[in-house]
Amino acid sequence: MSYGGYKETRIIRWSIFISAFIFIGFMVILPLTTVFYFALKNGFTVYIQALTRPESISSIQLTLLVGATALTLNTIFGIAIAWAVSKFDFAYKRLLVALIDLPFTVSPVIAGMVFILLFGSDGFLGEWCINHDIKIVFSTTGIVLATTFVTLPFVARSLISLMTTQGREEEEAAVTLGADFMTTFWKVTLPSVKWALLYGMVLCFARAIGDFGAVSVVAGSMKSVTIEIFELYNEYLSSEAFALASVLTFVALVALGIKKSIEKFHSENGGKNEY
Amino acid sequence: MNRMKIAKRSALPAFGVTFGFGFFYMCLLILIPLAALAAKSIDGGYETFIEAAFSERALAAYKISFSASFFAAFVNAAFGFCIAWVLARYEFFGKNILDALVDMPFALPTAVAGIALTTLYSSNGLLGAPLETMGIKGAFSYFGIVVALIFVGVPFTVRTLVPAIKELPKEIEEAASTLGAKGYQVFWKVIIPTIWIAWLSGFVLSFARAVGEYGSVVFIAGNLPFQTEIAPLIIVTKLEQYEYIESAAIAVVMLFVSLIFLVLTDFLGKKLGNAGVNR
Secondary structure, three states, rough: OOOOOOOOOOHHHHHHHHHHHHHHHHHHHHHHHHHHHHHHHHOHHHHHHHHOHHHHHHHHHHHHHHHHHHHHHHHHHHHHHHHHHHHHHEEOOOHHHHOOHHHHOHHHHHHHHHHHHHHHHOOOOOHHHHHOOOOOOOHHEEEEEEEHHHHHHHHHHHHHHHHHOOOOOHHHHHOOOOOOHHHHHHHHHHHHHHHHEEEEEHHHHHHHOOHHHHHHHHHHOOOOHHHHHHHEEEEEEEOHHHHHHHHHHHHHHHHHHHHHHHHHHOOOHHOOOOO | HHHHEEEEOOOOHHHHHHHHHHHHEEEHHHHHHHHHHHHHOOOHHHHHHHHHHHOOOHHHHHHOOOOOOOOHHHHHHHHHHHHHHHOOOOOOOOOOHHHHHHHHHOOOOOOHHHHHHHHHOOOOOOOOOHHHOOOOOOOOHHHHHHHHHHHHHHHHHHHHHHHHOOOOHHHHHHHHHHHHOHHHHHHHHHHHEEOOOHHHHHHHHHHHHHHHHHHHHHHHOOOOOOOOHHHHHHHHHHHHHHHHHHHHHHHHHHHHHHHHHHHHHOOOOOOOOOOOOOO
């Protein structure tokens, strides 16, 4: 153990240490262990059976589809808005950047309900949707919209903070030498922000597949993995619920591993933690 | 030449298309839907709005949501300081693992956290059983809500405090203790004045996150009106009963609170000079 600064007394040092570990032990390690313990409690065969139920498989398919769509949309948005914000000055820029963060502070429940108020049968555009035979609420489209709302900031924020600090000189040089926008972006900007981009995308996808609040409001009878977990647990089918939960936990652990290694090995990201 | 009116002259291309698309996307996904929410909430007139937004049941739910979030943020601020101190000051075996575990509540889906915590804290659970002999009901109670909200807020204080503790001028601490300052004096006179903004910022972030939390709480809360019903849950319940105006009214109150938090965290972030802060 090495430490700089002033030297705490040994008692204080150890109490800080022990508090930190007990807290993480009870609040994080124990819940994680619980997931895997109850998933595998009745043996591996039961575990596999729980995961290969048709309901489980269709929920995983829906969640992957929704996650991939939300990720694609928010990546395109993130790149576009980061370019505009970091390479140009314009009025009310700060307000715009603050608005990007709004989905983080809004309750996911609200993220889901706004689309019911817009596109539900009673909603502002509800009649229009019925007349044109467009189904948004209680369909995959609605789930995608709600998930995209919730995960909107991740890629944009990760890119904006890095691209702003990198300045504009390199891109300006490329453009002066005759490169067009696409060439400049692919050859100059992207190589220097690729890890930040990946970082944002990993967080976006992890959050997208794990969303419950927003999705549960708009899903109707459709079932994402998290809704399936909720229903299984309420029907006291806890080993099935935990089996599905273990898959999400595993994905979360992988995402966290990627996040940590980017922070560690690609400090261009500034070692920042983006929420 | 329209872009020159909005943006200052720049040698770089594609402002119009990137800004246009980004702004259009945000309008479509965030601004128009939230405007629809606000419009819906006053659809039945001002009095209906006030009645719905501040009904007794809604007021009870705000009280539960805000007080539980406050306790949770407070616990996280206290233990978050210990974890941040350990991560910033010491080298030890397993430091990377501890560092990664701190972020786990952020990566783990809230529904998963919900069933895990409920199982642990229910009356026959690993932690619920001993708590029950002490007379504390773990799951399906106010206590359970606080536990779930502590879980979702773990990363925030740690992440704002680690950079702040790393930047503490060690010379000053050393000077203070060389000159005979006691440990608690160094803590109150040197450490706290330097890191309090970061600490407060972490507290506010974790409070804000807890207020909107739904996924993990619905499992563990019991969801009894006036006792263990949080505000986001009323929104969902009213929505399922097609009471859209009531639901929207409560959502608008919560949205307003979110906006206050957004301004507050933005202000604190600016005060911290954006250096090493997650804003």
